[in-house]
């Protein structure tokens with residue numbers, strides 16, 4: 001099958017050809033070293049091939065902080081141009097074969113046509129995301145004081161209807177899940193009754209849940225704070241789990257790496273939700289202080305490894321019955337969004353491989369024997385292994401780039417798009433924050 005990628009195959013091949021000899025040698029050396037640990041490098045490479053992580057449509061545009069947004073040249077102005085950018089990333093890194101849409105930012109008249117265009121560029125659609133945290137032009141009711149948990153039934157009805165429209169659009173795109181994040185909550189003590197607000201949220205979600213197609217899931221994304229600075233209705237994994245459990249089988253929790261209090265043990269949350277079959281999805285990013293939405297693995301790569309370690313553990317226990325929806329949920333404020341997504345995808349590939357290298361039988365033995373240092377060293381051994389050749393070999397085998405960032409820069413894609421997309425009008429996007 002050949003796809004109409006935005007980036008020429010000849011460029012990728014010629015750039016690869018300069019690096020192939022060194023890569024083959026590095027891959028062979030690493031293979032020898034792993035063999036001494038009883039690991040078959042080909043098996044690890046095969047497992048990486050199956051890894052899929054979605055690109056959020058809004059991720060290829062410049063994000064922003066609450067204070068400013070500095071759009072770069074050649075930024076996509078609509079979902080069709082976002083698809084072009086996503087196809088470049090997919091072409092180079094291989095693992096990003098789906099796009100996660102966001103409504104109404106990605107609304108179009110012809111969803112079947114959009115699905116066809118994406119398919120021609122080797123892309124499919126992952127979870128659809130609703131937006132009831134912003135008011136849209138012409139909207140009857142305001143979300144200033146909430147949406148699905150709002151005190152006014154008319155506001156809740158509008159938010160429910162929007163989510164149902166997202167499902168309908170997603171069905172035409174071939175999506176199989178709806179991700180719901182709401183900013184509902186309160187900024188001051190006394191502003192909102194905690195129990196009543198949660199009740200209203202559950203009632204609204206039950207109406208959305210009732211409209212899910214049989215083969216769909218709904219993911220509940222929690223976030224500790226912002227825009228509600230005192231109490232958020234779905235602030236933590238506990239509230240998310242309670243909501244998902246009360247709604248039913250098709251409702252699951254979605255963990256975003258940035259949506260927790262500082263120092264929260266997020267890998268433990270992953271283990272808990274996976275244990276009870278409620279981990280529906282994971283949003284990758286990184287942060288130093290709050291919901292910073294920085295590039296995956298840029299601040300705390302060991303935490304990212306520990307998250308992947310729990311995902312790998314869940315994978316092993318479930319025997320292929322464990323398939324959370326993975327997405328990179330980042331806000332690119334000062335970097336080229338495509339470059340950030342490329343480097344983050346490569347980081348995720350590498351980290352997944354490191355987690356796959358963990359010697360689980362030895363780890364279980366060390367845990368059973370209370371060999372604390374031994375257990376800890378087993379994780380460190382996997383984490384400190386330079387597995388870059390495995391990820392590069394996988395990309396080469398799959399038609400991608402050995403060095404995706406270098407090829408992207410050599411392609412002059414951004415400059416070309418800067419000329420084509422000189423008109424500054426653009427689709428609405430995440431000018432303030434991002435979920």
Ligand SMILES: [Mn+2]
Pocket residue numbers: 221256283329435
């Ligand atoms: Mn998120």
